[in-house]
Amino acid sequence: MGLLFQGSAGRAAALTFCSPLRKPRKNSRMAERRATAAAEPDFLQFNDLACETEGGKVIFATDEWFAPAKNLLKREPPQFIPSAFTEFGKWMDGWETRRKRIPGHDWCIIQLGVPGLIHGLDVDTSFFTGNHSPYVSIQATCLDELPSFTPGEDRTGMAATAAQIAAVAKLSSEVWPELVGVAPLQPGYAERCHNYFRVSSRSRVTHLRLNMYPDGGIARLRVFGVGQRDWSSIPANQDVDLVALTNGGVCLGYSDAHFGHPRNMIGRGRAANMADGWETARRLDRPKTLKADQQGILQVPGWEWAVFRLGHPGLIGSIEVDTNHFKGNFPDSCRIEACLLTPEEEARCVQTRWNSGKWEVLLPPQKLRPHHRHHYSKADLTPTRPVSHVRLIIAPDGGVSRLRLWGRPRLVTGAPANQSRASSKL
Numbered sequence: 001m002g003l004l005f006q007g008s009a010g011r012a013a014a015l016t017f018c019s020p021l022r023k024p025r026k027n028s029r030m031a032e033r034r035a036t037a038a039a040e041p042d043f044l045q046f047n048d049l050a051c052e053t054e055g056g057k058v059i060f061a062t063d064e065w066f067a068p069a070k071n072l073l074k075r076e077p078p079q080f081i082p083s084a085f086t087e088f089g090k091w092m093d094g095w096e097t098r099r100k101r102i103p104g105h106d107w108c109i110i111q112l113g114v115p116g117l118i119h120g121l122d123v124d125t126s127f128f129t130g131n132h133s134p135y136v137s138i139q140a141t142c143l144d145e146l147p148s149f150t151p152g153e154d155r156t157g158m159a160a161t162a163a164q165i166a167a168v169a170k171l172s173s174e175v176w177p178e179l180v181g182v183a184p185l186q187p188g189y190a191e192r193c194h195n196y197f198r199v200s201s202r203s204r205v206t207h208l209r210l211n212m213y214p215d216g217g218i219a220r221l222r223v224f225g226v227g228q229r230d231w232s233s234i235p236a237n238q239d240v241d242l243v244a245l246t247n248g249g250v251c252l253g254y255s256d257a258h259f260g261h262p263r264n265m266i267g268r269g270r271a272a273n274m275a276d277g278w279e280t281a282r283r284l285d286r287p288k289t290l291k292a293d294q295q296g297i298l299q300v301p302g303w304e305w306a307v308f309r310l311g312h313p314g315l316i317g318s319i320e321v322d323t324n325h326f327k328g329n330f331p332d333s334c335r336i337e338a339c340l341l342t343p344e345e346e347a348r349c350v351q352t353r354w355n356s357g358k359w360e361v362l363l364p365p366q367k368l369r370p371h372h373r374h375h376y377s378k379a380d381l382t383p384t385r386p387v388s389h390v391r392l393i394i395a396p397d398g399g400v401s402r403l404r405l406w407g408r409p410r411l412v413t414g415a416p417a418n419q420s421r422a423s424s425k426l
């Protein structure tokens with residue numbers, strides 16, 4: 001499938017997410033999955049900047065009678081439990097307000113876990129049928145900080161007071177620029193629950209205001225984009241994880257993501273479980289009987305790969321490859337390649353499905369262990385110049401939960417898009 005990516009040259013290039021490195025498999029399940037994926041917008045490949053596991057928070061909501069707004073940012077897909085009721089009504093896995101009997105509409109303010117450029121949104125109404133919010137709009141702004149808000153006294157825990165709403169609205173959230181104008185929402189029946197909105201915020205966003213008109217329920221809000229960090233605050237001699245999602249790292253292509261997307265590998269902290277990592281399907285081209293070389297590395301014809309753009313070009317000094325939770329399905333071996341690309345070169349690589357590029361070995365092939373944090377120091381790495389992109393290659397297939405690339409940011413001419421200093425205006 002293709003993904004539109006806005007390079008710093010201001011040109012849109014189609015990013016591809018299928019393998020250039022192997023023949024297509026005759027696998028009908030995969031074909032089916034690709035057909036479904038083809039109907040999905042390409043921006044779904046970016047990071048979810050509002051996810052609670054990346055630090056996203058709801059800092060204010062006008063009403064949370066039936067279900068709290070923080071559910072909007074849960075990582076896991078929404079659930080429905082027919083028999084679950086609370087003292088306030090039907091238990092719902094999302095944000096659900098009361099049927100409004102006073103003037104106005106409901107809204108909440110979300111602080112992104114990772115400030116950045118937003119490329120698309122999914123307002124997911126899963127299971128809200130008969131009580132979904134009929135219309136939505138989304139505003140965005142870039143603010144250093146918003147004061148924290150305490151829940152309303154009258155809330156019985158669940159609603160802000162009129163005075164609180166007025167106080168928060170006075171912070172000008174009413175006039176924040178609109179990212180999505182008032183738009184109708186589909187109710188949350190299986191195939192129709194995703195309400196996608198393509199946007200192109202050209203500047204950094206820190207906060208969103210989600211408005212529902214006049215009231216109702218929304219299961220999840222996914223905010224797809226690329227983090228933008230202010231690199232001027234990082235001392236030149238400090239090692240940082242250059243590929244971390246929070247530092248602006250982004251996955252730009254991969255060969256297979258049957259059980260888990262490679263972007264999971266650059267998430268915060270250690271993986272919660274196997275679903276919070278990159279996991280491919282078992283390759284069908286593996287020999288019937290496996291043989292290993294002298295280092296114990298299996299000799300297999302095929303491999304899987306994932307390409308990342310770093311949040312900032314830099315010199316990589318140490319690497320962590322974590323197979324946490326992958327016990328019976330860790331890859332036999334991995335290697336890492338790297339290169340320095342201008343945005344124009346990146347766009348070309350994308351067009352050729354990463355079949356081109358000036359890849360150089362950064363980490364030679366390494367035998368991997370199950371459920372283990374592998375650390376590679378400078379002595380294990382091939383010395384390179386500053387790099388902007390890396391390719392993790394696993395053989396023959398399997399799962400990796402985290403990839404950390406520790407290094408020092410370096411300024412290079414013709415640098416990729418997300419190394420620019422954070423802009424404070426929308």
Ligand SMILES: NC(=O)NC(NC(N)=O)C(=O)[O-]
Pocket residue numbers: 066088089090091092096098099130131
């Ligand atoms: N059965 C319902 O879902 N009723 C109400 N919602 C909840 N959650 O109880 C409603 O109509 O808004």
